[in-house]
Amino acid sequence: MIVFDAFLRALFQVIDLLLTIYIWIIIARAIVSWVNPYPYHPVVRFLYRTTEPVLAPIRRIIPPIAGLDISPAIAILIIYFLKNLIHYLIIRSYFIY
Numbered sequence: 001m002i003v004f005d006a007f008l009r010a011l012f013q014v015i016d017l018l019l020t021i022y023i024w025i026i027i028a029r030a031i032v033s034w035v036n037p038y039p040y041h042p043v044v045r046f047l048y049r050t051t052e053p054v055l056a057p058i059r060r061i062i063p064p065i066a067g068l069d070i071s072p073a074i075a076i077l078i079i080y081f082l083k084n085l086i087h088y089l090i091i092r093s094y095f096i097y
Contacts, residue, residue: 012086019079026051026079030072051075
């Protein structure tokens with residue numbers, strides 16, 4: 001049981017790290033969108049390819065308001081909610097044993 005608990009905690013930590021990295025990718029995309037860079041640059045294409053699957057559904061639900069796209073902020077809030085949920089699950093599993 002200890003091995004499973006350690007594996008589960010490590011898995012939660014990896015997921016937490018990946019979510020943090022994804023937040024920074026969303027922030028980078030938002031900053032790049034303000035500059036209007038060359039769209040065929042590999043970094044710009046990577047940012048758009050990795051964030052568009054998350055931002056497009058949010059954009060369909062909440063369209064840009066007065067030309068301002070708030071989908072990155074909403075996506076970051078959702079990711080923070082998921083991170084807090086993961087932290088809660090880790091703490092809860094720690095106190096169960």
